[in-house]
Amino acid sequence: MDVMPKWADVILVPVISLLLAMAISALVILLIGEDPVAALKMMVQGALGSSYGWGYTLYYATNFIFTGLAVAVAYHASMFNIGGEGQATLGGLGVAIVCLAVPWPHWALALPAAMIGGALFGAAWAAIPAWLQARRGSHIVITTIMFNFIGAALLNYVLVNVMRPEGSMDPATANFPPATHLPTLHELLAPIGINFSKSAPANVSFLIALVACVAVWLLLWRTRFGFEIRAFGRSESGAVYAGISPFKIIMGAMLISGALAGLMAINNVMGEAERLVMNSVEGAGFIGIAVALMGRSHPLGVLIAAILFGFLYQGGAELALWTSIPRDLIVVIQGLVILFTGALDNMVRMPIERVFLALRRRRTEG
Amino acid sequence: MTDLAETSGAAAVAQGPAPAIELRGISKAFGPVQANRDISLKVAKGTIHGIIGENGAGKSTLMSILYGFYKADAGEILINGHPTEIPDSQAAIAAGIGMVFQHFKLVENFSVLENVVLGAEEGRLLKPSLAKARKLLTQLAQEYEMNVDPDALIEEIGVGMQQRVEILKALYRRADILILDEPTGVLTPAEADHLFRILRGLRDEGKTIVLITHKLREIMEVTDTVSVMRRGEMGATLTTSETNPEQLAELMVGRKVLLRVDKAPATPGKTILKVADLRVVDEDKVERLRGISFEVRAGEILGIAGVAGNGQSELLEVLGGMIPATGRVELNGTALELTGRACNGRNRRARGIAHVPEDRQREGLIMDFAAWENVAFGYQNDPAYASGWLMDNAGLRRDTEGKMKRFDVRPPNPALAAKNFSGGNQQKIVLAREIERNPDLLLVGQPTRGVDIGAIEFIHQRIVELRDAGKAILLVSVELDEILGLSDRIAVMFDGRIMGERLPNETTEAELGLLMAGVSDGKGAT
Numbered sequence: 092m093d094v095m096p097k098w099a100d101v102i103l104v105p106v107i108s109l110l111l112a113m114a115i116s117a118l119v120i121l122l123i124g125e126d127p128v129a130a131l132k133m134m135v136q137g138a139l140g141s142s143y144g145w146g147y148t149l150y151y152a153t154n155f156i157f158t159g160l161a162v163a164v165a166y167h168a169s170m171f172n173i174g175g176e177g178q179a180t181l182g183g184l185g186v187a188i189v190c191l192a193v194p195w196p197h198w199a200l201a202l203p204a205a206m207i208g209g210a211l212f213g214a215a216w217a218a219i220p221a222w223l224q225a226r227r228g229s230h231i232v233i234t235t236i237m238f239n240f241i242g243a244a245l246l247n248y249v250l251v252n253v254m255r256p257e258g259s260m261d262p263a264t265a266n267f268p269p270a271t272h273l274p275t276l277h278e279l280l281a282p283i284g285i286n287f288s289k290s291a292p293a294n295v296s297f298l299i300a301l302v303a304c305v306a307v308w309l310l311l312w313r314t315r316f317g318f319e320i321r322a323f324g325r326s327e328s329g330a331v332y333a334g335i336s337p338f339k340i341i342m343g344a345m346l347i348s349g350a351l352a353g354l355m356a357i358n359n360v361m362g363e364a365e366r367l368v369m370n371s372v373e374g375a376g377f378i379g380i381a382v383a384l385m386g387r388s389h390p391l392g393v394l395i396a397a398i399l400f401g402f403l404y405q406g407g408a409e410l411a412l413w414t415s416i417p418r419d420l421i422v423v424i425q426g427l428v429i430l431f432t433g434a435l436d437n438m439v440r441m442p443i444e445r446v447f448l449a450l451r452r453r454r455t456e457g
Numbered sequence: 458m459t460d461l462a463e464t465s466g467a468a469a470v471a472q473g474p475a476p477a478i479e480l481r482g483i484s485k486a487f488g489p490v491q492a493n494r495d496i497s498l499k500v501a502k503g504t505i506h507g508i509i510g511e512n513g514a515g516k517s518t519l520m521s522i523l524y525g526f527y528k529a530d531a532g533e534i535l536i537n538g539h540p541t542e543i544p545d546s547q548a549a550i551a552a553g554i555g556m557v558f559q560h561f562k563l564v565e566n567f568s569v570l571e572n573v574v575l576g577a578e579e580g581r582l583l584k585p586s587l588a589k590a591r592k593l594l595t596q597l598a599q600e601y602e603m604n605v606d607p608d609a610l611i612e613e614i615g616v617g618m619q620q621r622v623e624i625l626k627a628l629y630r631r632a633d634i635l636i637l638d639e640p641t642g643v644l645t646p647a648e649a650d651h652l653f654r655i656l657r658g659l660r661d662e663g664k665t666i667v668l669i670t671h672k673l674r675e676i677m678e679v680t681d682t683v684s685v686m687r688r689g690e691m692g693a694t695l696t697t698s699e700t701n702p703e704q705l706a707e708l709m710v711g712r713k714v715l716l717r718v719d720k721a722p723a724t725p726g727k728t729i730l731k732v733a734d735l736r737v738v739d740e741d742k743v744e745r746l747r748g749i750s751f752e753v754r755a756g757e758i759l760g761i762a763g764v765a766g767n768g769q770s771e772l773l774e775v776l777g778g779m780i781p782a783t784g785r786v787e788l789n790g791t792a793l794e795l796t797g798r799a800c801n802g803r804n805r806r807a808r809g810i811a812h813v814p815e816d817r818q819r820e821g822l823i824m825d826f827a828a829w830e831n832v833a834f835g836y837q838n839d840p841a842y843a844s845g846w847l848m849d850n851a852g853l854r855r856d857t858e859g860k861m862k863r864f865d866v867r868p869p870n871p872a873l874a875a876k877n878f879s880g881g882n883q884q885k886i887v888l889a890r891e892i893e894r895n896p897d898l899l900l901v902g903q904p905t906r907g908v909d910i911g912a913i914e915f916i917h918q919r920i921v922e923l924r925d926a927g928k929a930i931l932l933v934s935v936e937l938d939e940i941l942g943l944s945d946r947i948a949v950m951f952d953g954r955i956m957g958e959r960l961p962n963e964t965t966e967a968e969l970g971l972l973m974a975g976v977s978d979g980k981g982a983t
Contacts, residue, residue: 309847313847313848313850314846314847314848315837315838315843315848318830318833318837318848319837321823321826322823322826322834322837325823325824325825325826326819326820326823326824328816328819328820329819329820329821329822329823329834331779331802331820332777332779332802332812332814332820332821332835333802333803333834333835333837334778334801334802334803334804334805334806334835335802335803336798336801452486
């Protein structure tokens with residue numbers, strides 16, 4: 092029998108981890124002389140108290156859903172893809188090329204093409220580390236993290252030397268044509284009578300991210316390839332016995348992972364900036380790791396964790412704007428959440444497991 | 458049964474001086490599993506005491522408590538009549554307990570002498586310790602027939618020798634009580650006999666020996682007294698000379714058990730599998746198979762005997778498509794791919810080869826997967842398990858329910874993860890999956906390793922049934938009893954070669970043992 096019931100594993104452990112992270116954050120805020128309760132109120136108000144706040148929270152969450160799913164898919168094949176940052180960077184390049192190269196008549200045509208562009212570039216950037224792992228045994232963690240730097244440098248070069256409009260001093264592409272503008276939640280919700288904030292960046296990509304969650308769930312738990320990915324991830328020797336090609340799984344899982352990370356660009360590049368700038372990913376690739384860890388690599392968990400981190404991002408920004416709590420401390424709080432929900436998982440899990448064991452023993456004996 | 462236990466047990470151990478080991482009310486739980494429940498045991502000084510029980514009966518847990526690896530939840534340990542706390546292995550050694558593990562704990566690139574001294578060095582300099590150890594080693598070697606070259610490297614000597622080094626390690630630490638955990642698993646019959654001679658010699662010198670095993674034959678052969686463990690509890694303690702294998706088996710399982718395999722003579726048909734000059738070179742450029750040739754016909758079981766690590770695993774892996782090889786293998790007259798991309802388990806299955814691998818936990822099953830997912834494992838691309846481009850999970854669950862019923866898998870819950878079944882039930886899941894494919898050729902590796910006696914009977918019957926249905930079966934097992942009981946023909950492997958072929962009713966364990974040790978007699982394989 093499993094030690095804990097499933098609900099404890101997927102809900103209780105993350106919630107307690109989160110509460111611990113909040114408690115320590117509160118302590119830190121107290122130490123610098125601010126009021127933690129007021130700070131929390133401000134975060135909640137700023138991130139969830141208005142449609143403007145929600146618009147930002149969901150915008151960030153969309154990024155994290157894509158990068159979180161990317162990490163989750165690779166993780167099921169026991170690949171630790173920490174190259175989401177680089178893959179999303181390259182995905183931005185793919186989206187930008189699609190948006191600028193073709194005179195799109197309507198966003199509904201541009202979006203699928205941009206998705207293909209972003210996914211292809213992201214997948215391509217994951218393909219090289221994947222191939223090195225599958226054929227040469229180079230460790231995927233090392234290669235993907237190196238490819239983050241190469242990706243940043245590559246984008247730098249392309250923006251400065253290739254895609255920068257003539258005469259511009261800014262290392263960024265030209266603005267995308269207006270026809271590629273993605274409808275924001277304001278535009279989407281207005282027809283049904285909901286007045287969503289006009290200035291928040293959340294856009295139709297959020298819906299695509301939700302579809303991606305369902306698609307990943309279908310892939311992993313309903314298709315043969317997903318079955319093979321999960322089998323390989325749990326036992327490589329078992330996979331060989333079953334006639335599952337390790338090469339095929341490593342390449343396949345990493346390509347899908349890279350494609351998901353690349354897809355993020357429809358949100359931040361096409362949906363928000365509407366041009367490609369340097370460092371457009373802003374660390375979302377790394378947040379994706381925490382999101383996948385906290386979400387137990389399950390699409391539903393990833394969705395919830397992504398929204399939580401979206402809340403932290405937006406609430407943190409509000410906090411930095413309106414209080415004297417420095418921006419750095421917001422990063423500390425985010426770091427604490429990552430630390431507790433990801434890295435220190437066992438610290439919370441073990442005592443809870445013990446509690447459940449004791450309960451069960453009492454039940455069987457009593 | 459308990460009456461008998463108490464009376465004969467009392468006669469054997471309770472009188473005279475304090476017992477070497479006395480356990481009182483030892484209990485140990487791992488989570489919800491009660492591995493040891495209120496165990497009391499007395500082992501008299503200067504005896505060989507066997508502890509027998511099925512896998513998971515709690516034998517190893519008990520001995521780990523005695524050696525300080527686990528802490529008992531309750532109970533008391535008395536060594537030579539003194540209550541003794543054993544929080545770690547250091548304390549166990551100090552109390553005079555030595556342990557020889559199933560998997561040796563030796564440093565491969567150290568010499569015998571260095572291994573013996575390791576951890577028991579005296580003083581800052583190594584030399585005096587080594588000199589002292591050398592003297593003691595020579596002395597012990599003479600006393601107990603334990604010739605080992607003190608300067609040989611561990612990696613260069615055989616497993617039988619390595620085991621002797623483990624025993625010497627314990628003796629060097631002045632162990633009076635020696636615990637051996639499944640010591641014969643890796644030995645040839647001759648090596649096992651030699652081990653037993655050593656153990657008797659040690660006993661006659663006044664040492665106390667505890668032998669943990671699941672092999673009834675060894676208990677009967679070498680022990681003075683025997684305790685039977687079952688489901689975490691210590692059952693009867695008997696005087697070995699007053700019991701018999703049937704009684705012990707019944708005590709282990711809790712019901713009457715058929716120890717022999719019940720089968721009619723084989724009626725072999727046409728050749729199904731033809732192997733010629735099969736060779737495998739591993740990653741370290743070591744030749745694991747050195748030109749193997751044999752045939753398996755329809756309706757017969759060919760048993761491959763041999764000590765573990767002599768190429769049997771590689772043979773199964775080649776035939777199962779897991780590793781490449783050179784040579785020629787024909788199934789029903791058509792060659793199998795031995796290299797390249799087409800050499801994989803999926804293609805082998807498509808050709809009608811089913812494979813029950815040696816290691817069900819690492820290969821045959823995905824332990825975290827539910828039973829129904831494991832039923833699809835290896836056959837996930839079967840159109841019968843698909844609905845459109847998705848997998849037919851509901852259909853798979855139904856199929857699994859049927860298989861569990863037909864193969865008596867308990868509990869019959871398709872949603873339960875494989876790791877939550879007992880060893881025997883895990884093996885039944887693998888067997889159900891492979892046998893119900895109705896393959897032309899079934900590869901079976903160690904079908905009853907870690908499987909309880911009750912399930913062994915069932916598994917053997919199913920394999921014989923498949924044979925009687927006219928299928929070819931290649932059986933690899935390190936259990937000679939199993940090979941002799943199940944096979945219609947026996948091939949013995951040693952060092953990547955087939956040393957000879959025998960018929961089970963025309964050979965003896967001794968003869969097979971010689972072949973397993975690499976002594977050929979010219980009557981080579983056909």
